[in-house]
Amino acid sequence: MSAKYVDIIIDISHEAIDRAFQYEVPLSLRETLSVGMQVQVPFGRGNHLRTGYIIGLSDEPEYDPEKIKSVHSIVENQVPVEGQLIRLAAWMKETYGSTMYQALKTVMPVKERVRPIEHKTLRLSVSPEEGRLRLLEYRRKHSVAKARLLEALLENGDIPYELAQSKLNISKGTFDRLQEEGTLEILTRTQYRQAGTARRMSEPEPELNMAQQALVEEFRQDYHREEYHTYLLHGVTGSGKTEVYMHAIDVVLARGRQAIVLIPEISLTFQTVMRFRRHFGEQITILNSRMSKGERYDQFQRIRTGEVKIVIGPRSALFAPFTDLGLIVIDEEHESSYKSDNLPKYHARETAQERARICHASVILGSATPSVVSYYRAEQGEYRLWQLENRAAQQALARVEIIDLREELRTGNRSRFSYRLQELIAERLEREQQSIIFMNRRGYASFVSCRSCGEVVNCPHCQVSLTYHDHHSDRPKLICHYCGYTEDYVQQCRNCGSKLIGRFGSGTQLVEAELKELFPAARILRMDADTTKGKDGHEAILAAFGEGKADILVGTQMIVKGHDFPNVTLVGILAADLSLHNQDYMAGERTFDLLTQAAGRAGRGAEPGTVVIQTYEPEHPVIQAAAGQDYAAFYENAIAYRRLLKYPPVYSMLAVLVTASREEQAEAAARKLADLLRNQPENTGSRAVLRVVGPAAPVIAKVKDIYRRVIYVKSLEEPCLLLARQQLEEYAAALEASGECKVYFDRDPMKGY
Numbered sequence: 010m011s012a013k014y015v016d017i018i019i020d021i022s023h024e025a026i027d028r029a030f031q032y033e034v035p036l037s038l039r040e041t042l043s044v045g046m047q048v049q050v051p052f053g054r055g056n057h058l059r060t061g062y063i064i065g066l067s068d069e070p071e072y073d074p075e076k077i078k079s080v081h082s083i084v085e086n087q088v089p090v091e092g093q094l095i096r097l098a099a100w101m102k103e104t105y106g107s108t109m110y111q112a113l114k115t116v117m118p119v120k121e122r123v124r125p126i127e128h129k130t131l132r133l134s135v136s137p138e139e140g141r142l143r144l145l146e147y148r149r150k151h152s153v154a155k156a157r158l159l160e161a162l163l164e165n166g167d168i169p170y171e172l173a174q175s176k177l178n179i180s181k182g183t184f185d186r187l188q189e190e191g192t193l194e195i196l197t198r199t200q201y202r203q204a205g206t207a208r209r210m211s212e213p214e215p216e217l218n219m220a221q222q223a224l225v226e227e228f229r230q231d232y233h234r235e236e237y238h239t240y241l242l243h244g245v246t247g248s249g250k251t252e253v254y255m256h257a258i259d260v261v262l263a264r265g266r267q268a269i270v271l272i273p274e275i276s277l278t279f280q281t282v283m284r285f286r287r288h289f290g291e292q293i294t295i296l297n298s299r300m301s302k303g304e305r306y307d308q309f310q311r312i313r314t315g316e317v318k319i320v321i322g323p324r325s326a327l328f329a330p331f332t333d334l335g336l337i338v339i340d341e342e343h344e345s346s347y348k349s350d351n352l353p354k355y356h357a358r359e360t361a362q363e364r365a366r367i368c369h370a371s372v373i374l375g376s377a378t379p380s381v382v383s384y385y386r387a388e389q390g391e392y393r394l395w396q397l398e399n400r401a402a403q404q405a406l407a408r409v410e411i412i413d414l415r416e417e418l419r420t421g422n423r424s425r426f427s428y429r430l431q432e433l434i435a436e437r438l439e440r441e442q443q444s445i446i447f448m449n450r451r452g453y454a455s456f457v458s459c460r461s462c463g464e465v466v467n468c469p470h471c472q473v474s475l476t477y478h479d480h481h482s483d484r485p486k487l488i489c490h491y492c493g494y495t496e497d498y499v500q501q502c503r504n505c506g507s508k509l510i511g512r513f514g515s516g517t518q519l520v521e522a523e524l525k526e527l528f529p530a531a532r533i534l535r536m537d538a539d540t541t542k543g544k545d546g547h548e549a550i551l552a553a554f555g556e557g558k559a560d561i562l563v564g565t566q567m568i569v570k571g572h573d574f575p576n577v578t579l580v581g582i583l584a585a586d587l588s589l590h591n592q593d594y595m596a597g598e599r600t601f602d603l604l605t606q607a608a609g610r611a612g613r614g615a616e617p618g619t620v621v622i623q624t625y626e627p628e629h630p631v632i633q634a635a636a637g638q639d640y641a642a643f644y645e646n647a648i649a650y651r652r653l654l655k656y657p658p659v660y661s662m663l664a665v666l667v668t669a670s671r672e673e674q675a676e677a678a679a680r681k682l683a684d685l686l687r688n689q690p691e692n693t694g695s696r697a698v699l700r701v702v703g704p705a706a707p708v709i710a711k712v713k714d715i716y717r718r719v720i721y722v723k724s725l726e727e728p729c730l731l732l733a734r735q736q737l738e739e740y741a742a743a744l745e746a747s748g749e750c751k752v753y754f755d756r757d758p759m760k761g762y
Contacts, residue, residue: 015042015080016065017050018113029064031071033079042066045096047084060084062095064109090332091117093367097328100363106734106754107353115353116328129170131184133162134194143192154183159192170195217256221249224395225256232260232335232371239362241342241387242375244397245406245638246609250375251281253397254338255288257373262292262318266335266370270321271357273344281340282321289319296322296329324349324357327364334368337361342374342383343602345595345759354755358383377609378602378640381595381647382658382757407580407611407618409636413627415463425523430581430621434524437579438531438560442616444579446524446563447607448517449587449600456590457487457499461507463625465590468494474590476708493705520583521563528561536564566603578618580611585624585632593761594656597631601643604635655700657757661727663734664755665720666707666762672716678750679704679718682737686722689733698729707762719762730756 016029032050034042042048044063052059058081070077098112133140140163147156158179161168173179187193217225224242231238244250258268272281285293294308294317311317312329320329324347327337339347339361347357358374365372374383374392387394400406412427422428437444456474458465465474468489475487477498485498501508521535536550554562555574588600604622611618624632634643652659665682669675686701703720710717724730734754741752755762 012039012042012066012068014067014070014077015048015063016067016109017048017061017080018064019050019052019059019061030061031067031077033070033074033077035079038080038083041083042080043096044099045092045094047092049081049084051078051081062091064095064099064113090330093364094328094330096367097360097364101353101355101360104359104363104731105353105355105756106738111352115349115351115355130196130198131158131162131168131170131173132194132196133159133166134191137163140192143190154179155187155192158183158187162193167196215249215252217252218249220397220399221253221256224253224397225260227395228257228371228373229260232264235369237365237369237371239365239372239374239392240395241379241383241392242373242395242397243379243384243640244375244377244395245400246377246606247400248377248397249400250340250377250397251284253395254340254373254375255285257371258289258319258336258338261335261371262289264335266333267317267331268319268336268338269326269329269331269334269361270319270338271326271340271347271361272321272323273341273346285319285321292317293319293321296320296326327357327361334364335370336373337365337370338373338375340375343376343378343380343598345599348759352753354753354758356757356759378605381598381644381651384644385648385658406638407608407620409608409620409622409638411627411632411636412621412623414623414625415461418460424527425520425583426527426581427621427623430623431527433579433619433621434528434531434561434581438528440578442578443554443557443559443574443576444561444581445574445577445607445610446520446561446581446583447603448520448563448565449582449584449603457510458590458625459502459505459507460509460511460625462502462505463586464502464504466499466503467590470494488706493703517563517565524561524563531561532559533561533563534559536562536567574610576616577610578616580607580618580620582607582620582622585622585635586626586629589626589629589631594651594654595759597643597650598647601631601635601647604632605638605640608635608638655723660700660723660725661730662757663722663730664758664762665722665737666753666755667704667718667720667750668715668753669750670715672711674749675716675718676704678744678752679720682740682752683720685737685740686720686733689736698726699724699733717762 013034014031015034017032018029030050030052042063044066046063048061048063049058050061051057052061056078094116095113098109098116101107101115102109102112135143140159144156144159144163147159157177158168158173161173161177170184173184184193184195188195228240242250242253244253254270258270261268270281270285282293282295294311296305296308308317308320309330312320312331320326320331322329339358342358349355358380361372364370376383379387383392386392410429412429414427417427420428424431426434434444456465457477466487467474470489475489475494475496477485477487486495487498488495499510502510517535521533524531524533534550534554550562553559557576582604585604586600588603589596593599608620608622611620620636622632622636626632630646631643634640634646648659651657656662665679667675667679667682669678683701683704686699689699700723701720702723704718707717707719722730722733724733734756737752737754741750744750744752
């Protein structure tokens with residue numbers, strides 16, 4: 010791409026990323042330069058040549074062209090990794106909508122000023138004979154400290170620096186003078202801080218079964234042909250997806266390349282890292298948000314020096330500075346935590362594919378419950394679909410029982426635990442087997458439902474539940490946060506007339522307390538946001554449960570993903586339908602994921618497992634599909650719903666969030682943006698290319714005295730949606746410059762605003 014000017018960052022560090030310098034492009038380089046390239050430019054008053062990276066191209070100067078210096082040359086044999094990450098940042102800026110600086114700060118490793126841990130050793134640098142002659146000379150000159158140290162070196166050989174300081178009382182000045190004289194040398198060894206647990210698993214690795222071997226062999230053949238694909242690995246819980254990942258990584262390492270393994274939450278680190286460390290030894294490291302600055306600094310150093318070949322971590326580990334990245338694995342790829350909440354609001358799945366394209370690498374997406382987006386893309390031929398339909402050790406999937414809580418209520422049971430679940434917990438305690446009690450708190454917004462018939466109060470236009478709002482007025486309101494529909498809070502069920510209607514909710518602490526009342530002798534562990542605040546909080550709880558130090562583990566969604574406890578033979582799922590009625594087109598998908606993943610924790614050892622799903626809606630298609638672990642049935646319903654109502658992945662969608670300090674400002678700006686979209690030339694003919702919904706007040710209409718409005722834009726033609734966003738960005742920039750409003754963009758949002 011031809012450009013007359015380039016924006017260049019001289020120093021790649023977080024402090025410098027906010028400042029770019031514009032240079033003119035000589036005619037000889039105008040067809041050559043591109044974003045991410047490393048170039049030499051004259052810098053400062055002395056015009057000394059400095060190395061910089063191109064982060065932007067333009068045809069217009071930002072100030073007097075006479076004062077703009079020219080690019081000197083392209084750096085030959087440049088280090089590729091920073092250039093790759095800058096190209097990735099440019100793609101994220103264009104795809105998700107943000108500034109280049111925001112994108113750069115997301116992808117570039119932070120250069121922390123952290124002192125490495127160093128171990129120094131003193132060694133004699135002359136022969137013993139020469140050493141003894143120098144010792145006599147030091148004694149003759151009464152150089153007592155020099156003589157004392159030299160005598161110790163002659164007698165003992167190498168001596169630790171700290172020991173010589175403390176025990177022989179030698180000063181730094183003495184060390185320096187002896188080094189200058191050539192009597193001794195100081196050897197420095199850097200010790201890296203240990204990231205994650207150093208514990209090793211003792212069990213032998215399982216051998217691959219025929220289904221796993223076939224997938225690994227397909228990957229090997231593709232890779233040797235340099236055919237780099239995205240593979241979607243759909244395997245039931247316990248089918249051995251991790252073993253497939255590890256053997257695919259073996260293929261990549263054999264070619265001298267590196268791999269990144271993304272996991273959705275820090276709580277998965279314990280068992281995942283243990284399995285990878287057993288297979289790969291010390292070639293792996295961890296990157297996550299709970300690491301200290303020192304740990305993070307050391308791991309980046311190990312990556313840069315090539316000591317580490319595999320990085321494991323959550324979303325941000327995607328930007329590990331590998332110079333020859335060959336494979337990115339995204340485990341539990343359906344997880345919403347792979348979508349960033351900060352600008353740019355990137356999704357790790359698409360961003361991994363773009364990084365893989367830049368690096369000529371492959372991507373493996375794995376899940377027992379693939380996202381509807383990924384499965385749809387596999388159906389369309391964008392991804393290669395891999396299937397593992399049986400558990401690796403041929404154990405049967407757990408037997409699932411659905412308990413109708415309406416019947417429990419009719420029989421007088423007002424406990425959170427059905428009579429059947431209480432009976433099964435008691436049996437497990439008697440047999441010394443373990444149980445997991447999962448509290449579904451996803452989508453905790455207060456929706457209103459009937460305890461008699463299970464009916465939920467829904468929006469008549471959007472097929473999502475209305476949210477309860479108490480505005481401290483006489484009548485609470487029920488509001489839809491997709492279209493703005495509002496009605497008064499209902500006093501009785503419209504379906505059956507019952508007055509047993511109200512907001513629905515519960516909490517893990519109350520569940521734990523009730524369990525203690527029902528089973529006083531049981532040893533109970535609770536795992537939620539409160540009990541895992543410490544740096545190693547997740548690991549400590551999971552390790553204790555895995556070692557049999559508790560009979561029952563109670564928790565939210567963090568306990569149901571990826572953990573493998575052979576002695577767990579019972580999983581109880583409370584409030585299974587709670588997340589079905591979140592204000593979100595993905596509510597059914599999230600519920601199916603959670604229930605299926607929870608059910609997959611039971612019966613992974615020698616003993617068969619049982620799962621109890623407690624619900625007020627036992628006939629709901631999502632509940633039925635999860636109970637049968639029937640992904641095909643769930644997917645067919647979900648994709649039909651999204652096709653009908655024009656949601657991703659069939660349609661592309663853009664959320665536009667407008668914020669302002671005054672409500673009328675936010676409302677006026679949002680209406681102006683919506684009108685701009687509706688009146689675009691391609692949208693005024695007989696067939697509207699863009700479907701514009703809103704503006705409306707989002708779930709939280711005011712945060713810290715800042716008012717919010719949201720617009721949703723849908724289109725079958727993604728390029729049209731990207732063009733619309735770019736046009737809105739120009740208007741949004743003018744709004745922000747005036748100080749009136751701020752505008753944020755979210756491509757294919759995964760939750761309602």
